[in-house]
Amino acid sequence: MPKEKASENAAIRLSLYLRYLREMREETRISSEQLAEFLGTSGARVRKDLSYFGQFGTPSKGYRVGKLREEISKALGLDRVWPIALVGVGKLGRVLLNNLAFEKSRFHIQVGFDVNPNKTGRRIAGVKIYHPYQMPKIIRKQKIHIGMITTPAEAAQESADLLVISGIKGILNFSSTGVVVPSYVKLKNVDFTSQLEVITCYIVNNQRFHLSRGN
Amino acid sequence: MPKEKASENAAIRLSLYLRYLREMREETRISSEQLAEFLGTSGARVRKDLSYFGQFGTPSKGYRVGKLREEISKALGLDRVWPIALVGVGKLGRVLLNNLAFEKSRFHIQVGFDVNPNKTGRRIAGVKIYHPYQMPKIIRKQKIHIGMITTPAEAAQESADLLVISGIKGILNFSSTGVVVPSYVKLKNVDFTSQLEVITCYIVNNQRFHLSRGN
DNA sequence: GAGTGTGAATGTATTCACAGCA
């Protein structure tokens, strides 16, 4: 239905729109301008973002909150539950386990992998931990499509390689180093020190940057 | 010296280049192609990224690792230590405290803020915790330029507002909701569930996206 | 009249390709 192709930024904004819509009552109506205001964007951008995935509004009346919520959820793939493989079950790994363990979460950490023999074979926060060599077998059998890497930097590339071999489709990399994956695997780096460095770079070189509108 | 302006993406890649260079010996030389290969990019992109900040190489010989490391560090503002204010000292906050507490970290969490009276007045992991109403005074006095928000979603906007009033220049927002800040404040959202949603969106709608080269 | 959906215009980022230096 939609002619143009979406940018990754559009996806991340959809995710933000959705968070905001979740706090509104289902029957309410909302216009693109109203929605934009709460996110510091423009109505045009909201409409464009939505247009990549379909036509959800009614001219002169705006969008029905309930319907819009449903459609954005579908566009983001949140109309199902996604099992996840966690590679590296240290402190950060445990925080993630807790963070995703809430009732309505669409993400569910299904298995963990760690080289530490004190962890393998056990359950941590209810999740079974295996040695990484079992990754391909387990990930395939359990039809897992997403992996999260929370290992130390030294083990990150190796972990990514194993995930790729296992047929994973997307990787969230929390480690402090970049990893390389084939282009058919969607990779997102979420190490926060990199983000801090972007901020300091920006503070130090203000005038050397394009204006940059957000995120 | 450089004519063109940098993109934020350039900054994030510089940060990655630097991580890689840190593992090499200082006296070594490296070409843009070699550096690119380890990060899954092209030599042209590496050279362009560097060119925003100066001219660091020698034709036909490449870059000296030591010099390049130094120059990128300077470009990213990592030639100094940055004090940081942490708003919300829960589980995630403590993980960040630990994560940044290593010897050579250029980021140092200097104060924490939390509304919980069991925390205010105490020290947690060596860091003094105050009530948020004291933010403007303390942040100004201690000349802090960066804030990290790790509060629950409900308190995120309020925290951001206080940080802005306190004269902060950059904010790293870990909360699960977007916040709005004036354009002179550099904001980065690092909530990982948003990133997961980008991945699922991508998996579900592959063909609806531009090719997307990385990150 | 009010607000959506979308082509066309602009602005930004990446890639190409080559001149010029060691």
Added chain:
DNA sequence: TGCTGTGAATACATTCACACTC
């Protein structure tokens, strides 16, 4: 000859502005 630094070309993303529908 090999590799940097960079303008010119392309590809992508955002904004504008308006035709169209309720």
